[in-house]
Amino acid sequence: MSLVSGLWHEGARKITVAGLPPIGCLPIVITVFSSDALTNRRCIDRFSTVATNYNFYLQKELDLMQMSLAHLGSKIFYLDVYNPLYEIIHDHRKFGFEEVSSGCCGSGYLEASILCNPKSYVCPNTSAYVFFDSIHPSEKTYFIIFKSLQPTIDYILSCF
Template sequence: MDPNLSFEELLTGVSFASAGSGFDPLTPLISGVFPIPKQMEYFRECKKRLESVIGKQRTEEHIKKAVFFISAGTNDFVVNYFTIPIRRRSYTTLSYHHFLMQHIKQFIQDLWSEGARNIAVAGLPPMGCLPVVITINSENAFLQRECIEKFSSAARDYNLILQNELHFMQTNLSNSRAKLTYIDTYGPLAYMIQGQGKFGFDKVDCGCCGSGYIEASFLCNGNSYVCSNASKYVFFDSIHPTEMAYYTMFKASRATIDHIINH
């Protein structure tokens, strides 16, 4: 959305993400952000811009070689399903998983139709261990901070279904040289939380910003208290990991990412 985005930046990689969005069309409405189909529209606009500079054939080749990374879904559960009762009136947790899968598959299909051939899809993290989830769903959140199993269990079930769906889609797209890859975020983040000292983390159940229990988005701003060493925390605010935690997750997924890029 940067009006000063240069062609060189567009050519080397951009993010279409909108914080607070999700696969469920209701989720971005709750947060007042761009829905994923709108992000798809912006990608098509960027594709046209590429074509205007390097031509249609070179653009198609460029897109075929590019890696498309999709990471969404947490907000569908934390902001939407488990917080607001609208979807729970119509969907069990399992049927909601499948509802989301239909939107994920459509999004992947749309990317494939636009020429994308290397698509990586991140699974859900252990949502029950997010500081904000612990705070909101614990009887005494400031004294006893333990992961909320209901949320983490939903993430594990979702990840299994997602992997099966990606495998099925990969089989159906085998003749198109498309490569759909699952990126595990649950395992690496859970390992960091469970074995905090092993990875050099002192704090795993609260964030570095503010009280660390509930602040995120505009509640975590330039005037907020920030811990002296964020690298000692798994979470920066009550939802998002720190740079160090992300780097540790990246290292855990490095072999998978290298395989996508080099094959």
């Protein structure tokens, strides 16, 4: 609540908070927590369940914050990134992806952020991968998620 109040005092009137993705499907999580990370590259449901529970409580908390800030003329919005990414992962061929459980950079299992740099190996076709590195979606995935959220974003932009 204090962060939102601080943002309001800085002039923010529309605040958007994104939920967590299906973290059990991130290549790094599969690598670290799978019983056999080389042959069993499936999502680990217990971690994704943590994300869905977090997102549920986050939405409830944002609703309460919205009620308490309504008199200030601010609006708080929740963006669901979990479901679009989950759909892409579980129906990846429909979206034109070939690889869903490893990233395009390096081995695709552990590298992320600074470990993916100009000297790192990068797959020849990044658009075939759901993930660019072991944590972050590829540009194509981000675009598909954006397109699925565009009606919500358009609504947010049209409010007051």
